[in-house]
Amino acid sequence: SAVISQKPSRDICQRGTSLTIQCQVDSQVTMMFWYRQQPGQSLTLIATANQGSEATYESGFVIDKFPISRPNLTFSTLTVSNMSPEDSSIYLCSAQPTWDQPQHFGDGTRLSIL
Amino acid sequence: GEDVEQSLFLSVREGDSSVINCTYTDSSSTYLYWYKQEPGAGLQLLTYIFSNMDMKQDQRLTVLLNKKDKHLSLRIADTQTGDSAIYFCAEAYYGGSQGNLIFGKGTKLSVKP
Numbered sequence: 001s002a003v004i005s006q007k008p009s010r011d012i013c014q015r016g017t018s019l020t021i022q023c024q025v026d027s028q029v030t031m032m033f034w035y036r037q038q039p040g041q042s043l044t045l046i047a048t049a050n051q052g053s054e055a056t057y058e059s060g061f062v063i064d065k066f067p068i069s070r071p072n073l074t075f076s077t078l079t080v081s082n083m084s085p086e087d088s089s090i091y092l093c094s095a096q097p098t099w100d101q102p103q104h105f106g107d108g109t110r111l112s113i114l
Numbered sequence: 115g116e117d118v119e120q121s122l123f124l125s126v127r128e129g130d131s132s133v134i135n136c137t138y139t140d141s142s143s144t145y146l147y148w149y150k151q152e153p154g155a156g157l158q159l160l161t162y163i164f165s166n167m168d169m170k171q172d173q174r175l176t177v178l179l180n181k182k183d184k185h186l187s188l189r190i191a192d193t194q195t196g197d198s199a200i201y202f203c204a205e206a207y208y209g210g211s212q213g214n215l216i217f218g219k220g221t222k223l224s225v226k227p
Contacts, residue, residue: 044217092156103215104159105159110154
């Protein structure tokens, strides 16, 4: 199964700043996803990171707030822009080698905004 | 919209069996998953079942799928204190983004010594 590394593992940020989260997979995968887990809640899909093209965003999430890059089949970044306290969450990257294989998750990035 | 429901809490004694239940709404789901989240950690894939199967067993874990009732369960035999965690049921929903997982709210399993 794919091994996924996320950086940073946690951060405390000031209101109005931006943070970029990196996700590295140890093998080439077809699909990569970004999820948000708000405190005490379940996971919500933010977007599908498409290699070589713009990410596909779910309802309620926009590119200006959560720009995503995916330059190759093993790496993706998520930026949380112009942060406010409501953005305090765990952000998780997942990878799916092919459509008929399960998604595996990184350990997440715990983000707190003051 | 698509929905996955689970009870929020389960408490068992060490050595007993735990059964965590889940219901889902999308009859076209192809895969159903169980993930485990320990405090401060990400999600660990425990097991998954393809929708044309009724049961899958993997060591202490048994997954039962009743497709007619859209009911999924995870049984953990001989539950240990290290099994204390939040367990998420998820269905793979292909009606929207390819591979989109719809998660339940998670069941917090507490194992008492």
